[in-house]
Amino acid sequence: MRANFGLRRADRRGTTRFILVATIAAAASVSAAAAAPTKDSDQPAFPAASLAAAQKAASQIVHGKKIGGSVDFLGVLTGAQGEALTAALKPLEDASGMKVDYEATFSQQSILQTRIDAGNPPDAVFSSYPLQLVQLAKAGKLIPLNGVVDMKAAARQYPKRLLDLGTVKGKLYAYFPIVNYHALVWYNADQYSGPRNPTWPQLQAWASGSAAQGKPPWCAGIESGAVTGWPAANELLVPLFVRRYGPKLATAWEQGKLAWSSPQVKWAWSTVGAILTNPKMVNGGATAVASTNFLGAGNGMFTSPPSCFVLSLGQFYGSYAPAAVQGASAKNVGHFAFPSITKAYARAQFVDGNQVALLRNRAQGRALAAYMATPQFATLLAESGQFLVPNSAVSHNVYPTPLARQLAKQLVESKKTQAATILLPTVLFPVPVTNQFFKDLTTYLQNPSQLDALLADMDRVAKSSR
Amino acid sequence: MSRQLLDLILGTALLPLGLVAYLVAAEGAVLRHAGRRAGSLRPWLWLAPAFVLIAGVLVYPLLKSVYLSLRNADSTAWVGFKNYRAIFTDPSLVAVLKVNALWIVIFPLAAVVLGLLTAVLLDRVRYERVAKAIITVPTAISFVAGSVMWRLIYTYNPPGTPQIGTLNAFLKAILPGFVPKAWLIDQRFNNYALIFVGVWLGTGLATLILSAAVKGISRELLEAARIDGASEWRVFRYIMFPELVPALGVVMTTSVIAAIKVFDIVYVVTGGNYNTDVIATRMYSEQFAYQNTGLACAIAVVLLLAVTPVLLANRAALRREVAQ
Numbered sequence: 016m017r018a019n020f021g022l023r024r025a026d027r028r029g030t031t032r033f034i035l036v037a038t039i040a041a042a043a044s045v046s047a048a049a050a051a052p053t054k055d056s057d058q059p060a061f062p063a064a065s066l067a068a069a070q071k072a073a074s075q076i077v078h079g080k081k082i083g084g085s086v087d088f089l090g091v092l093t094g095a096q097g098e099a100l101t102a103a104l105k106p107l108e109d110a111s112g113m114k115v116d117y118e119a120t121f122s123q124q125s126i127l128q129t130r131i132d133a134g135n136p137p138d139a140v141f142s143s144y145p146l147q148l149v150q151l152a153k154a155g156k157l158i159p160l161n162g163v164v165d166m167k168a169a170a171r172q173y174p175k176r177l178l179d180l181g182t183v184k185g186k187l188y189a190y191f192p193i194v195n196y197h198a199l200v201w202y203n204a205d206q207y208s209g210p211r212n213p214t215w216p217q218l219q220a221w222a223s224g225s226a227a228q229g230k231p232p233w234c235a236g237i238e239s240g241a242v243t244g245w246p247a248a249n250e251l252l253v254p255l256f257v258r259r260y261g262p263k264l265a266t267a268w269e270q271g272k273l274a275w276s277s278p279q280v281k282w283a284w285s286t287v288g289a290i291l292t293n294p295k296m297v298n299g300g301a302t303a304v305a306s307t308n309f310l311g312a313g314n315g316m317f318t319s320p321p322s323c324f325v326l327s328l329g330q331f332y333g334s335y336a337p338a339a340v341q342g343a344s345a346k347n348v349g350h351f352a353f354p355s356i357t358k359a360y361a362r363a364q365f366v367d368g369n370q371v372a373l374l375r376n377r378a379q380g381r382a383l384a385a386y387m388a389t390p391q392f393a394t395l396l397a398e399s400g401q402f403l404v405p406n407s408a409v410s411h412n413v414y415p416t417p418l419a420r421q422l423a424k425q426l427v428e429s430k431k432t433q434a435a436t437i438l439l440p441t442v443l444f445p446v447p448v449t450n451q452f453f454k455d456l457t458t459y460l461q462n463p464s465q466l467d468a469l470l471a472d473m474d475r476v477a478k479s480s481r
Numbered sequence: 482m483s484r485q486l487l488d489l490i491l492g493t494a495l496l497p498l499g500l501v502a503y504l505v506a507a508e509g510a511v512l513r514h515a516g517r518r519a520g521s522l523r524p525w526l527w528l529a530p531a532f533v534l535i536a537g538v539l540v541y542p543l544l545k546s547v548y549l550s551l552r553n554a555d556s557t558a559w560v561g562f563k564n565y566r567a568i569f570t571d572p573s574l575v576a577v578l579k580v581n582a583l584w585i586v587i588f589p590l591a592a593v594v595l596g597l598l599t600a601v602l603l604d605r606v607r608y609e610r611v612a613k614a615i616i617t618v619p620t621a622i623s624f625v626a627g628s629v630m631w632r633l634i635y636t637y638n639p640p641g642t643p644q645i646g647t648l649n650a651f652l653k654a655i656l657p658g659f660v661p662k663a664w665l666i667d668q669r670f671n672n673y674a675l676i677f678v679g680v681w682l683g684t685g686l687a688t689l690i691l692s693a694a695v696k697g698i699s700r701e702l703l704e705a706a707r708i709d710g711a712s713e714w715r716v717f718r719y720i721m722f723p724e725l726v727p728a729l730g731v732v733m734t735t736s737v738i739a740a741i742k743v744f745d746i747v748y749v750v751t752g753g754n755y756n757t758d759v760i761a762t763r764m765y766s767e768q769f770a771y772q773n774t775g776l777a778c779a780i781a782v783v784l785l786l787a788v789t790p791v792l793l794a795n796r797a798a799l800r801r802e803v804a805q
Contacts (some may be wrong), residue, residue: 085484125769241752241770299639302663305755306637315642322642450770457754461666476771479554 065394065413066106072391073110077382081112086379088115089130090141091123092369099399100141106395107386113379121241124446131156131374138380141369145180145189146443148372152181152188158373159186163381164388172390172408174426174433181370192387193402194368196330196422197439198254198353203316205347207324215258215354218325225324226295233290233297234323235304236312237457244453245441246309247287249365250327252456253440256283257363258356262437269443271481275473284456284470288463298322301460310335317342327353333418334400345416362435364425367442368405397423445480448473500530543785550778554771564779577758583672584679584743584759589736591680596687596732597725601717603688604695613692620685628749631678635664635750666755675757678746683739687732694728694802695721730798737791741784760784 092100097119104115118137120126124144130136136156142148151157160166166187169178173190181189200218202209209221209232222232237247257265260279267273268280275281294300298315313332315322317340326332333350336343355361371387373380386392390408397404400415403423411423425432441449455469507526511519553560568574599616603609619627636646640661644650649661664674698721706716744761747753753762760780768777 122769125772128772241748243752243754298642302637302666303639305666306663318642322639447771447773450766454754461668461755480772 061102061395061398065391065398069103069106069389069391069395070110072389073107073382073386076107076385076389077111082378082382083112084377084379085114085116086139086377086383087137088117088139088141088383089123089127089137090117090119090369091121091143092141093119093121096401099396099401103392103395103399104383104386107382107392111379111382113382115383136374138375138377139371139373139383141371142189143367143369144442144446145370145438146445148181148189148370149183151372151374152183152186156374157188158376158380159188160190160373160384160388161186163373163384164190165385168390168408169388172406174405174407174436176433176436177368177405180438181372189370189372190388191368191370191405192393193396194366194405194426195403196426197365197367198250198327199330199332199350200353201313201316201326201328201332201336201348201350202324203321203343203347204349206316206321207349209324211349212351213354215255215356218354222290222296222325226293229295230324231294231296231298231322232324234313234315234326235291235297236307236309237291237304237460238306238308242450242453243305244455244457246312246328247291247304247460248452248456249367249439249441250329251290252283252287254327254353254365255286255356256280256440257365257437258353258360259283261357261360262363265437265440269440271477275477276467276470281466281470284459284466287456288459288466291460292463301463304460305457310339313343314340317347330403330418330422334416350418362432364432364436365439366426366436367439444477447480448477451476503530546778546781549774550776550782552775554773554775556774560775564776565783567776568779568783574763576756577760577763580672580757581741581743581760584676584740585737587673587676588679588683588740588743589733591676592683592687592736593729593732595680595684596691597729599684599688600691600695601721603692613688616688617685619682620689622682624682624745625749627682628678628746631681631746632665632750635674637661637663637666665751665757668756671751671755671757675746675750678750679739679743682746683736687736690732691725691728694725698724727798727801727804731795731802734791734795734798738788738795741788741791 090097090100097117101115101117104117107113108115123140123142124147127137127140127142127147131151140148148157164187169187169190177191177194178187181187181191209225210217213221225232235247235251237244239245253265256268256279259282264273264279268275273279290296291304292301297304309328312328313323313326313336316324316326317336319342333348336348337345352364371384373384390406393404393406393409394413396402397409397413397419398415400419403419403426405426407427409423409427411420411427414420414423426436427433441452444452451473455473459466459469504527507529508523511523511526515522549556550564551559551561568578599613603612606612622630633645634647636644637649638644638646638661644653644661646661646664648664649659653659653661662670665671702720703716706720711719742761743759744765747757747759747762748765751757753759753766758766761784764777764780764784767773767780
């Protein structure tokens with residue numbers, strides 16, 4: 016009896032221990048996940064009228080038929096953006112009876128290539144990498160969209176420059192339903208006393224003054240997991256290069272015609288280095304820049320006293336900061352365009368975005384590509400507050416925030432700014448070049464003396480990627 | 482019915498059913514036709530499905546990797562041993578090998594020493610179960626989750642700003658005048674910081690294996706030695722330790738293999754930046770970031786060749802351990 020009792024007690028202890036171990040492990044992983052930056056996961060609520068209009072447009076695309084089936088759709092957007100996208104696709108599902116199997120992954124470009132090589136491509140992609148789509152179109156892997164989307168409407172509604180990026184030999188293979196602005200300079204209106212809309216020399220003069228007073232002016236953070244380094248590349252180095260040398264030289268750089276070791280590219284690297292490795296310009300210098308996640312890079316603008324004053328980052332920061340940064344609100348988060356250097360290139364604005372392309376010629380895929388080109392779908396995306404849509408048939412009034420309304424106005428309603436809209440070179444370099452760029456720039460900021468060796472390394476990678 | 486569901490049914494039901502059908506048919510054929518040769522034929526027929534599986538998922542990919550490792554980045558031309566030469570001559574790849582060497586030396590040593598220490602010392606206390614549970618908790622956490630936790634623990638903020646990272650905040654609280662350290666960026670200690678994550682996640686398993694071995698040592702033997710006047714150190718040195726050697730061999734070789742193959746910790750915590758790249762993360766980035774299939778495959782082959790002798794030693798150690 017005693018032995019029996021002892022055994023049961025041992026059993027109980029074993030169970031208790033197991034529960035203890037499992038609970039601690041679960042709690043640890045949950046808290047780790049919770050501590051990582053996450054976005055609001057609420058599904059956006061669309062106005063009923065927009066939903067009805069989208070459903071009507073979808074219904075017209077499938078000629079009122081319930082085609083059923085499903086479409087295999089590979090993308091890169093997750094979190095709140097992924098949810099907004101799938102919510103905006105719901106009217107198509109309701110109208111056609113088909114299911115959109117949306118799968119998002121950060122390794123989208125490799126997975127797409129692997130699946131094509133394996134003979135198992137998805138029906139459609141929502142790609143953030145235009146060069147890959149052009150290469151696939153040239154290799155005959157994409158379905159032309161000319162008979163699929165309403166070409167006349169597309170030509171009327173989408174900026175020509177953006178359509179051109181998905182056009183190969185006169186046929187449209189991909190278009191951008193959404194774009195993101197990069198390199199806007201953010202500040203805290205309650206603290207920032209420097210010039211608004213300055214030129215680069217004006218901003219630098221103010222920055223040097225601030226640095227001399229012991230107040231590091233720049234905020235910066237480049238930590239971003241496997242792609243650490245991109246914020247310094249996309250939000251500072253590339254804008255500096257384009258503002259000084261213009262889009263044409265940027266294209267030459269993208270195409271491997273301008274060497275990385277050229278004086279122009281080297282100037283951009285050293286200018287970024289002079290800011291980000293100087294503890295007087297950035298609080299904590301290169302080490303702090305490297306260890307700060309890009310999402311937290313601007314936190315110092317809203318502390319008291321502030322530890323930094325200006326931050327160059329994408330449009331998303333305008334909605335991210337008021338929602339996630341303590342002390343930031345829609346009222347005090349201000350921005351201006353990246354400062355001008357050469358007058359002729361002062362207006363260039365930097366975007367990247369996501370393109371829709373078809374890889375299989377199936378009715379479901381065609382319906383998806385046609386629906387995503389409609390202004391009704393674009394309206395839902397704009398109303399979600401997660402995206403900018405470059406569709407001129409979508410009024411800027413449908414955006415939920417003043418910032419988005421203003422950016423949308425610039426993007427689609429002004430021919431002048433439209434003509435000055437360029438895609439970030441980092442999405443137009445071959446994949447290995449872009450990845451090496453982020454990595455080498457990260458290394459450079461830790462070891463500024465290695466600049467020449469790193470640029471030579473970039474030239475080697477660029478050459479072997481052609 | 483969705484495609485995935487169909488695949489699931491095919492995978493879980495039809496595959497085993499097909500296998501059974503094959504075995505029944507093969508067995509029937511052997512009984513009917515083979516006559517006296519049945520005895521020698523039967524094992525091969527039963528083993529055939531396993532051979533086919535291994536050939537398909539192990540041998541074929543292996544041979545294909547060797548083939549691709551001799552070709553260029555997009556596998557369109559022969560380059561001979563160029564990729565292999567690059568691994569041992571390209572400065573950035575040599576740096577990777579050096580970091581791996583650090584892992585191979587420190588990680589197993591730390592795991593074995595800490596595992597042995599906890600196993601032997603815990604054997605002597607009443608609260609062994611609780612203590613062992615605490616030490617093995619990290620083993621229950623996935624490497625990725627553990628790495629995310631440690632990335633947050635190691636977080637660095639410039640001096641003069643609030644320290645969000647647990648380690649810097651803790652050290653600052655207990656050591657007056659402590660200057661926060663960039664644990665993951667400063668190349669004087671960032672690799673050690675990463676190896677420590679591995680040790681934290683891996684010591685529990687070493688403790689479990691060694692603790693079982695400690696329990697297997699005859700109590701009478703230990704008591705006899707103590708009655709004869711042997712000191713505790715001599716009991717450990719001359720009785721316990723020799724008995725533990727096979728188990729130590731298992732732990733050592735398992736840890737060396739883990740150190741050679743380490744990927745998730747480095748990938749999650751630093752992404753291989755700041756000179757922390759190891760051979761497995763480099764293999765991944767060569768394939769997926771730089772699209773250099775030839776070099777990625779060459780690295781994979783080198784990785785396999787490096788692991789194989791340790792794997793054989795591991796098997797031998799396991800056999801000794803089981804025999805004991």
